[in-house]
Amino acid sequence: MARSAKRLTVGARKALWGWAFVVPALAFFGLFAFYPIINALVLSLHSKNVLSLRPPRFVGFQNYVDLWNSAQFWNSWKATGLFTVSTAVPLVLVSLLLATLIVSRLRLQRFFQMALYTPAVIPGVVAAAIWLMLLDPRGIANQWVNFVLGVSGIDRKWLASPDMVRLSTVLVYFWGKLGFFTIIFIAGLGGIPTSVKEAARVDGATGFQLYRYITLPLLKPTTLLVSIMAMIFCMRTFSTQYLFTQSGAPREPINVVTLGIYTTAIRDYQIGLASAMSIVLLVVMFVLAFLQFRASRTQDG
Amino acid sequence: MRNRPLTALSFALAMTFTIALAQVEVVYWTHEDPNRTALEQELIEQFQAENPGIVISRVTHPSNALAQLILTAFAANRGPDIFNMETFNEYPYIVNQRVAPVDPVAAGFGSYDAFYAAYLEGMIDPVTLDRLPYGIPLELTNWAIFLNMNVFRGAGLDPLTDYPKTWEEMLEIADRLTVRDGEIITRRGFDFRYPYYLNFMVPMAQQLGGQLIGDDGESAIVNDEAWLRVLAYFREWGPHGRNLGSPTYANARALFNFDNDDIGMMESGQYQVARIANDNPGFLPGEGWMVVPFPVWEDAVEDAAGAYYGHYWMVNAQSTADEQEAAWKFIGYMAQFAEDFFERAGLLQASQAVLDSDTFKNHPYSDIFMSDLARAPAIYYGDASPQIRQALQDAVEAVMLQNREPAEVLVTLRASVERALRGEY
Numbered sequence: 001m002a003r004s005a006k007r008l009t010v011g012a013r014k015a016l017w018g019w020a021f022v023v024p025a026l027a028f029f030g031l032f033a034f035y036p037i038i039n040a041l042v043l044s045l046h047s048k049n050v051l052s053l054r055p056p057r058f059v060g061f062q063n064y065v066d067l068w069n070s071a072q073f074w075n076s077w078k079a080t081g082l083f084t085v086s087t088a089v090p091l092v093l094v095s096l097l098l099a100t101l102i103v104s105r106l107r108l109q110r111f112f113q114m115a116l117y118t119p120a121v122i123p124g125v126v127a128a129a130i131w132l133m134l135l136d137p138r139g140i141a142n143q144w145v146n147f148v149l150g151v152s153g154i155d156r157k158w159l160a161s162p163d164m165v166r167l168s169t170v171l172v173y174f175w176g177k178l179g180f181f182t183i184i185f186i187a188g189l190g191g192i193p194t195s196v197k198e199a200a201r202v203d204g205a206t207g208f209q210l211y212r213y214i215t216l217p218l219l220k221p222t223t224l225l226v227s228i229m230a231m232i233f234c235m236r237t238f239s240t241q242y243l244f245t246q247s248g249a250p251r252e253p254i255n256v257v258t259l260g261i262y263t264t265a266i267r268d269y270q271i272g273l274a275s276a277m278s279i280v281l282l283v284v285m286f287v288l289a290f291l292q293f294r295a296s297r298t299q300d301g
Numbered sequence: 302m303r304n305r306p307l308t309a310l311s312f313a314l315a316m317t318f319t320i321a322l323a324q325v326e327v328v329y330w331t332h333e334d335p336n337r338t339a340l341e342q343e344l345i346e347q348f349q350a351e352n353p354g355i356v357i358s359r360v361t362h363p364s365n366a367l368a369q370l371i372l373t374a375f376a377a378n379r380g381p382d383i384f385n386m387e388t389f390n391e392y393p394y395i396v397n398q399r400v401a402p403v404d405p406v407a408a409g410f411g412s413y414d415a416f417y418a419a420y421l422e423g424m425i426d427p428v429t430l431d432r433l434p435y436g437i438p439l440e441l442t443n444w445a446i447f448l449n450m451n452v453f454r455g456a457g458l459d460p461l462t463d464y465p466k467t468w469e470e471m472l473e474i475a476d477r478l479t480v481r482d483g484e485i486i487t488r489r490g491f492d493f494r495y496p497y498y499l500n501f502m503v504p505m506a507q508q509l510g511g512q513l514i515g516d517d518g519e520s521a522i523v524n525d526e527a528w529l530r531v532l533a534y535f536r537e538w539g540p541h542g543r544n545l546g547s548p549t550y551a552n553a554r555a556l557f558n559f560d561n562d563d564i565g566m567m568e569s570g571q572y573q574v575a576r577i578a579n580d581n582p583g584f585l586p587g588e589g590w591m592v593v594p595f596p597v598w599e600d601a602v603e604d605a606a607g608a609y610y611g612h613y614w615m616v617n618a619q620s621t622a623d624e625q626e627a628a629w630k631f632i633g634y635m636a637q638f639a640e641d642f643f644e645r646a647g648l649l650q651a652s653q654a655v656l657d658s659d660t661f662k663n664h665p666y667s668d669i670f671m672s673d674l675a676r677a678p679a680i681y682y683g684d685a686s687p688q689i690r691q692a693l694q695d696a697v698e699a700v701m702l703q704n705r706e707p708a709e710v711l712v713t714l715r716a717s718v719e720r721a722l723r724g725e726y
Contacts (some may be wrong), residue, residue, distance in 0.1 A: 050376045052396040064724075135487045137550065159549040160540055160702045246365065248548025249494055250698040253693075266369055267687045269393065271376070282554015 037282065044276035050269045063168060063276035073277070075252065076260040079166075083256060084234040087170045091230045095178055096223070099185030100211070114184065118177035124176065124239035131172045132247055135159055162253035169254050172240045177233060181226050189215070189236075224296050227265025230288045236284050238262065257281050312571070324355045325627045330371060330381040332364035332612075336575045340615065345444045355627045360510065364439040368687075375399055375617075376490045382620045385439045388427045388679075389499060389686035395435045396684050400615040402433040424651045427682050436613025438610045440648035443677045444500060444608040445669050446593045447557060447685045452478055452488070452565040464593040465566075466493075466522050468505065471596050475545050478565035489546045491566040492553035493538075497525060498681050498693035500608050501568060501595075506531045508601040513681050513689070521689075521718035524652050530598075532700050532714075534708035539701030547701055560584045568607065571670050572647035593665035594673050606673040610680040611651075654713030656721075663717060685721040690719035692717035 008016070044063055046056035059157060067073045102112045119127065135158035136142045146152050158168045200214050216223075238258040245251045245259070257277060265274035338361060344581060345357045360381070365629055368390045374380045380399070385391075391520075392398045403416060410416040413434065417425055422440060428436035446516070453460035456478050465471040475490030481521060503513050511527030514520070522528050538545050553567035558580035579582055595606040614635075616628045635642075639650040644660045649670075655661050656671075681689065696714040699705040 001430055049397065050372065051399055053398065093331075138487065142485060153481070154487055155484040155540070157702075159538060160547055161354070162703050250702045251695060252699070252703070263691070266372060266689060 040278050042274040043272050044279050046272045048270075048272040050265060053271075056272065059272070060286055063273045064280070064284045066273065066275055067280065068175075070169070071189070072255075073257075073260065076115040076257045079252075080235055080256045081253055082166060083169060083173075083237060084231060086166075087173050087237075088227070088230040091174060091177055091181055091234075092223070092227050093176075095181035095226065096185050096219075098182045099189055100179070100215075102182070103186055103189045113179075113183060116177065117180075118184050119176045121182040125243060127173055127176050128240045128243040128292065131175075132159075132170070132243065136168050159247065162250060163243060165249045166253050168249075169237070171242050171246060173234065173237055176231070181230060183225055184229075185219070185222060188219050191222075192218045214222040220296065224292065228292050231288060231292070232285050235288075303445045324354055324356050325623050326358060327383060327624060327628050327631055327633075328381040329357055329359045329383040329628075330367065330374075331359065331361055331385055332360045334572070334646060335641070336572075336579060337648060340638070340641055340645050344635055344638060348631055352627075352630070355631065357631055362429060362704070373642055377667070380617045380619065382617050382624050383614055383632065384617075385420075385614050387536065388611045388613065389690065391428065391436065391613060391615060392682040393684055394615065399402075399618055400435050401618040401620075401625050402435055403437060403483070403616065404616075404626060404629040407629035408437065408636070409630070410633065417512045419652050419654075421651045421653065421680070424611070427611055427679055429617075433502050436611075436615045437636055438650045438652075439612040439614050440570075440572070440573065441609060441611045441651040442649070443595075443674045444493075444494065444568040444607040445572050445595055445666070445673050446566050447569050447573060448566045448591050448593055449560065449564065450589055451560060452562060452593055453628060455562070456565075465596050466594075467599045468596050472534070472537065472543070472545075475565065475650035476543055479545055481544070484540070484544060485632060486544065486550065488547060488563050489550065489553065489565065492546050492550070492568075492569040494503065494552075494554070495697075496547060496690070496694045498697060499686070499690050501530060501608060502535075502693055503719045504595070504605040504608050504678060505534075505598075506605050506680060507605045508597050510602045514683075517653050518723060519719070522711065522715040522721060528708050528714070532710055534694065535697050536700040536704070536707060537703075541701070541704040548698065549702075556669060558584065560589055569663070571643075571649055571667070574665050575645065575647035583658040586665035592669045594669055595677075602677050606677040609674055642726060683722075688721035689718050692721060698716075 001065075001142050043056065045058060045060060047059045047062070048056035079085045099117065102109055102116075105112070122130075128294050133139055137157075141158055142154070142156055145156055146154055157164050159165055183191050192253070197210060197214055200210050205213070236258060237256055239255045240263065244254060258281070261274045261281070263276045264277060323410065331337075341359060345359060347356060348357065367384075368386055371380065371384050371386065375394070391400075392609055395411070402411075403413075405411060405413050405416045408416070416434065421441075424438060424441060425434045425436075428434055439537070448460055449463055452461040453463065454456050458474070458477070463474070467475045471491060478488065478490030479486060480488035501511075505522070506513070506527045509530055510526035512523035515523045536542055539547050553564045554569055556564050556576045557569075557573075560581060571672050574586070577586075577590065577720055586592075614632045616625050616632070618625075620628065636650065636652070637716060639652045639655045640660050642648045642657050643655050643658075647664075649655065649661075661667055683689075691715055695717065696710050699710045699713070700707055
């Protein structure tokens with residue numbers, strides 16, 4: 001045994017150590033990420049009442065056919081799509097802008113980073129609960145908007161009107177995630193070698209040219225990461241919509257796919273159908289992320 | 302001699318182990334209710350003293366989260382031994398055989414006949430399947446209208462005579478009591494109890510001859526005219542109509558007790574009496590607040606009050622035989638104190654003994670609640686009741702908040718309820 005250990009090359013030994021470090025993480029992900037996905041995939045091919053003690057009944061792709069024919073499921077995708085586009089795009093742009101502004105400042109950088117990041121550490125449910133108070137008809141949101149516009153007594157219907165309740169969910173999410181993505185951009189900006197910028201300056205590049213032709217291209221991997229993460233985060237949004245609907249907001253405009261999964265499993269007891277919805281969501285997120293990668297590589301080419 | 306401490310320790314350990322083995326732990330999940338919690342904690346201590354072999358672990362959860370927590374626990378086969386929920390949430394547990402039939406002997410009733418005889422006729426029906434009862438009443442509730450007399454007087458109305466008897470009057474009086482800053486409501490005249498639409502919306506349609514489920518059990522939202530009237534009423538009530546309130550405002554029952562001039566009337570059950578006394582002892586029945594019957598339409602064809610519903614104690618069918626027996630024994634013990642539940646928590650367990658008691662007769666507005674109960678339909682309960690409640694909620698939100706046409710919403714509502722009845726997504 002000792003002899004065989006001695007025979008291992010340095011590279012093989014390093015690889016063994018590498019595996020030793022990686023295996024716990026793999027086991028963790030296998031147990032808590034891959035197993036639930038496989039389990040959901042299997043369940044999605046079955047009809048199963050979550051309360052029933054009867055074993056699941058194999059139905060093949062019937063759950064997927066039902067989803068295809070369900071107007072409610074398509075409405076959920078509309079709500080998810082609207083939310084993702086109207087949240088993820090501003091999130092990427094504004095967090096990039098804020099990161100650039102913060103990095104360009106010599107003083108109070110840490111303060112701004114901390115101030116922006118604070119909402120990211122507040123759980124989504126708590127954030128939504130705070131926002132519910134602000135968006136109450138008698139809350140600060142109406143008072144502030146009316147003050148700014150120089151009017152009084154107008155109810156903006158933040159939680160009541162379909163368009164406004166969509167906007168409210170976007171606001172809550174945008175506020176919660178902006179700091180997180182700004183910090184990632186700040187890290188990306190810090191990774192750009194100063195020598196490249198200095199060389200461009202020596203060649204006479206203006207501040208705008210430096211940003212447009214040096215900073216943005218070199219920041220592309222970070223931008224790609226942030227845009228994919230923002231898209232995936234937005235497609236998985238749940239707590240804001242859940243809490244808003246629990247507080248009387250109309251369900252239809254903000255009935256995102258994750259909320260549909262929840263109600264199908266918890267209210268309707270149809271865990272097989274809810275699993276099929278989860279798998280569809282996973283596939284769509286995977287395909288969109290893949291397309292973003294491809295688009296990025298095509299631009300590089 | 303030297304071994305004596307070791308022997309004593311071994312003996313103590315063995316005794317502890319033996320006692321632990323001999324004890325049966327019963328886990329009881331219930332919703333938060335401060336008045337009931339105090340009473341049940343006392344009863345648990347008494348019960349444990351009388352039954353040293355049984356330990357009761359009582360866990361409370363917020364009422365709006367309880368149904369979800371119990372469902373996920375049962376889905377994982379880790380449900381509590383005892384739980385309670387509203388009837389329409391409990392019925393699927395009976396249908397899916399997740400709860401055990403009442404053990405009348407362990408619960409102290411002796412037989413099923415004696416058990417049924419202990420309660421008002423029909424009160425056990427919502428938890429009966431194939432002539433077997435699956436629950437013991439924790440509370441049986443019907444809602445009447447709680448009215449803030451100070452708000453009425455402030456608006457120049459006499460609460461004793463001017464209270465709303467019809468839904469048409471309710472609209473007018475609520476409008477008169479409502480105070481706004483521009484469009485923003487600072488005092489509501491009346492607040493419906495969103496989102497419990499099975500409790501108040503279905504009886505409103507029923508008064509006009511409407512039915513939630515047809516006699517054939519498959520058709521739904523029967524009598525278009527009745528349901529259109531109800532949907533139009535909610536549209537007029539909402540921000541696109543007279544702007545008298547909406548589901549997005551804070552629940553009235555969280556505000557009413559404090560008499561802060563922000564709510565005129567609301568719907569609630571008899572338990573509210575104890576909660577008002579708890580929250581605001583100076584806000585007195587007959588002086589500050591009163592209770593009036595559930596209104597009916599001017600041209601009603603049926604005199605229906607708000608639907609009555611129950612919370613029933615149930616026992617997990619997957620618990621061991623010992624746990625089930627201990628659970629029924631404990632529930633039966635608590636049921637003996639029905640009068641205390643009514644006196645201290647305002648919870649009516651609908652037992653004949655309580656109804657005959659002076660405590661009940663002298664309780665504020667018991668007569669109103671009882672006369673309403675006599676004309677109250679049972680809340681709809683069935684396999685698909687949670688989905689049907691959601692369909693009603695979606696319909697009210699569509700007319701009230703999205704300003705959709707009642708006729709268009711009626712079509713969607715009917716389709717949703719019929720789909721729920723067929724078990725389709």
